[in-house]
Amino acid sequence: xxxxxxxxxxxxDYHNYEFYSDxxxxxxxxxxxxxxxxxxxxxxxxxxxGDAHPLSGQLDDSVVxxxxxxxxxxxxxxxxxxxxxxxxxxxxxxxxxxxxxxTRLYQISISxxxxxxxxxxxxxxxxxxxxxxxxxxxxxxxAFLVQRK
Numbered sequence: 001x002x003x004x005x006x007x008x009x010x011x012x013d014y015h016n017y018e019f020y021s022d023x024x025x026x027x028x029x030x031x032x033x034x035x036x037x038x039x040x041x042x043x044x045x046x047x048x049x050g051d052a053h054p055l056s057g058q059l060d061d062s063v064v065x066x067x068x069x070x071x072x073x074x075x076x077x078x079x080x081x082x083x084x085x086x087x088x089x090x091x092x093x094x095x096x097x098x099x100x101x102x103t104r105l106y107q108i109s110i111s112x113x114x115x116x117x118x119x120x121x122x123x124x125x126x127x128x129x130x131x132x133x134x135x136x137x138x139x140x141x142x143a144f145l146v147q148r149k
Contacts, residue, residue, distance in 0.1 A: 003116065005076040008032075014087040017080040018052070023067030030073065031059045032080045034093070043091040044145070045084070049077055050098075061098040074109045078117070085148045096126075096143035104140060111136035121146045 008019035017032040029052040038044040050061035067073075081093055097103035107125070110117060114136045117123060123134035125141030134144070 003075045003113070004072050005079050006072060008076060008080060008083075010080070010083060014084055017083070019076050021065065021067045021069050021073050023069045025065060025067045028065050028067055030076075032077055033059055034084050034088075037094065042147075045088075045091055045093050047077075047081065047093050047095045049095075061102075070105075071109070071112075074106075075113070078113065081146065082120070082148075090148040093146045094143065095146070103142065106144065107141055110134065110144065117146075121148055 006019040006021070008017050010017045015034045019030050019032075021028040021030055031048075031050060031052050033048040034045045035048065036043055037046045048059055048061060050059045051063040051065055052058070053060045084093070085091070095106060097106055110123060124131045124145040125134045125139060126132075126143040126145075127139055127141055131145065132139070132141075134141070
């Protein structure tokens with residue numbers, strides 16, 4: 001994906017990433033954390049994403065920073081998925097917003113970037129406890145699974 005994104009740093013084990021959002025509200029530290037949530041093969045990793053809390057430094061996925069760079073931020077998160085897969089293999093990545101509206105925002109972003117994402121990744125959407133092949137601009141999904149092809 002050769003789209004505008006922020007530079008990011010990763011931990012030595014490629015599970016934790018950080019970058020900075022730059023916009024009218026200043027420079028905001030963002031975190032992306034991959035945590036394995038299944039022991040059996042194929043492994044599934046949860047993708048957690050949000051702002052770093054200004055005091056604790058812990059990930060806070062409830063903040064609405066509105067720094068007017070949403071697309072750049074979400075492309076950067078997508079780049080961390082690519083980097084994670086480059087180092088850990090083609091496991092499933094599970095993503096769900098902390099609210100229904102955030103999940104919808106993720107779906108809109110996946111749809112907008114579909115030509116880039118679908119070239120390298122299989123994407124599934126969860127609806128009523130069933131996984132379906134992701135179809136842009138159709139169903140409102142409740143969560144997503146991605147796996148590199």
